[in-house]
Amino acid sequence: MRDGDPLRIDLPPALAAVxxxxxxxxxxxxxVGGSVRDLxxxxxxxxxxxxxxAPPETVAALFPGATWENPFGTVTVRDPxxxxxxxxxTYRVEVGYRDQRRPDEVRWGRLLADDLARRDFTINAMAxxxxxxxxxxxxxxxxxxxxxxxxxxxxxxxxDPDERFNEDALRLLRAVRLATRFELRIDPxxxxxxxxxxxxxxxxxxxxxxxxxxxxxxxxxxxSHAFGLMERLGLLEVLLPELVALRGVLQAKRLxxxxxxxxxxxxxxxxxxxxxxxxxxxxxDLGKATTLxxxxxxxxxxxxxxxxxxxxxxxxxxxxxxxxxxxxVRHHMFAYTPDWTDAAVxxxxxxxxxxxxPDLFALxxxxxxxxxxxxxxxxxxxxxxxxxxVANDPLEAQQLAMTGxxxxxxxxxxxxxxIGRLLAALLDAVLEDPTLNSREQLLALARAMASG
Numbered sequence: 001m002r003d004g005d006p007l008r009i010d011l012p013p014a015l016a017a018v019x020x021x022x023x024x025x026x027x028x029x030x031x032v033g034g035s036v037r038d039l040x041x042x043x044x045x046x047x048x049x050x051x052x053x054a055p056p057e058t059v060a061a062l063f064p065g066a067t068w069e070n071p072f073g074t075v076t077v078r079d080p081x082x083x084x085x086x087x088x089x090t091y092r093v094e095v096g097y098r099d100q101r102r103p104d105e106v107r108w109g110r111l112l113a114d115d116l117a118r119r120d121f122t123i124n125a126m127a128x129x130x131x132x133x134x135x136x137x138x139x140x141x142x143x144x145x146x147x148x149x150x151x152x153x154x155x156x157x158x159x160d161p162d163e164r165f166n167e168d169a170l171r172l173l174r175a176v177r178l179a180t181r182f183e184l185r186i187d188p189x190x191x192x193x194x195x196x197x198x199x200x201x202x203x204x205x206x207x208x209x210x211x212x213x214x215x216x217x218x219x220x221x222x223x224s225h226a227f228g229l230m231e232r233l234g235l236l237e238v239l240l241p242e243l244v245a246l247r248g249v250l251q252a253k254r255l256x257x258x259x260x261x262x263x264x265x266x267x268x269x270x271x272x273x274x275x276x277x278x279x280x281x282x283x284x285d286l287g288k289a290t291t292l293x294x295x296x297x298x299x300x301x302x303x304x305x306x307x308x309x310x311x312x313x314x315x316x317x318x319x320x321x322x323x324x325x326x327x328x329v330r331h332h333m334f335a336y337t338p339d340w341t342d343a344a345v346x347x348x349x350x351x352x353x354x355x356x357x358p359d360l361f362a363l364x365x366x367x368x369x370x371x372x373x374x375x376x377x378x379x380x381x382x383x384x385x386x387x388x389x390v391a392n393d394p395l396e397a398q399q400l401a402m403t404g405x406x407x408x409x410x411x412x413x414x415x416x417x418x419i420g421r422l423l424a425a426l427l428d429a430v431l432e433d434p435t436l437n438s439r440e441q442l443l444a445l446a447r448a449m450a451s452g
Contacts, residue, residue: 016133025062034049056075165193173204217276223282240311245290336380350395
């Protein structure tokens with residue numbers, strides 16, 4: 001398919017209504033960006049982006065309930081059927097990118113050609129110009145050969161790649177995501193420009209980097225493809241130097257490769273439906289870069305948890321994600337043996353946390369796959385079954401049949417550290433024998449402990 005070729009599509013009714021309203025007002029209205037790329041690929045677009053020559057004030061006035069809350073001319077049109085809103089963006093020309101993120105000046109444009117010229121890659125610089133929305137007829141507008149690049153399996157910057165990456169350094173990372181998502185090789189001049197501009201990625205905000213990394217980890221392609229490409233292009237050492245530090249760190253694994261290869265394989269073995277868990281797999285062995293001594297990685301789980309949390313804090317990850325990943329890294333080296341008592345299993349569950357166990361077992365399974373090992377008889381999968389058997393046993397002080405207030409009232413001990421110590425001792429006794437968790441037995445134990 002080439003520029004000007006006819007392209008018939010099945011337009012959703014709400015989208016057709018938006019295009020018709022804009023065109024009847026005397027303005028041009030087209031589909032742009034990822035939706036057109038997906039159409040050319042023969043895929044169903046996940047969402048639809050409309051661009052128009054109408055200024056945003058005109059667009060907002062055409063559609064009751066539309067919202068316009070940004071400086072870039074994007075108006076969100078409400079879907080009368082209650083579906084996802086349709087974003088309509090006015091053609092624009094962008095001038096200056098002193099912060100390598102936002103244009104210094106945005107001007108509304110009247111020409112589609114100007115709007116497409118500001119886009120990042122040729123595969124995203126295509127448009128669909130409707131003829132008749134009723135039958136979905138129209139033609140492809142492709143001045144930069146994006147359709148041909150898709151056919152050739154090529155990712156190429158629009159115009160001068162150095163200028164495109166200077167405009168927004170996030171495009172460096174976006175190139176990796178798009179190349180791996182669509183299995184494209186990067187055009188040589190574009191690759192040269194990425195390498196040359198890679199240091200500029202250091203100036204990106206943590207949030208923007210995290211968002212792109214999350215999209216990579218949530219993608220269908222194995223994460224190792226993207227992170228390997230990032231390493232080759234010089235981006236990984238800028239954005240995640242803690243991972244690069246694992247390159248060359250050898251370890252005794254059945255599968256070939258160093259600690260970084262192992263970490264990438266671990267992320268690959270985890271589900272794309274949980275990108276945060278994949279991130280934990282990617283970061284789980286960070287401590288191996290700092291703890292290698294005499295062929296061992298003593299306490300690499302502890303050191304790695306600190307490093308992983310620092311990485312996520314730099315990426316401005318939500319606190320819950322920082323905590324989740326840090327806990328997974330901290331506990332991933334648990335060692336189970338069949339001689340564990342039920343009390344030992346309960347203490348393990350309490351130490352790790354009931355909420356973390358499914359993730360922890362998934363991480364261990366991925367770690368095994370990445371190491372090329374099989375679980376020995378009586379291994380951690382037996383522990384998983386035993387954990388399920390004690391799931392309803394009391395594991396926290398809040399689950400005891402006696403509270404601190406009860407102890408104060410019954411033993412005439414004032415509130416304070418002594419009550420806390422008694423509760424901890426009672427919980428320890430119940431972890432050992434859950435049948436002790438009755439008010440009468442706990443009170444008897446508490447009296448004996450207090451008098452002793």
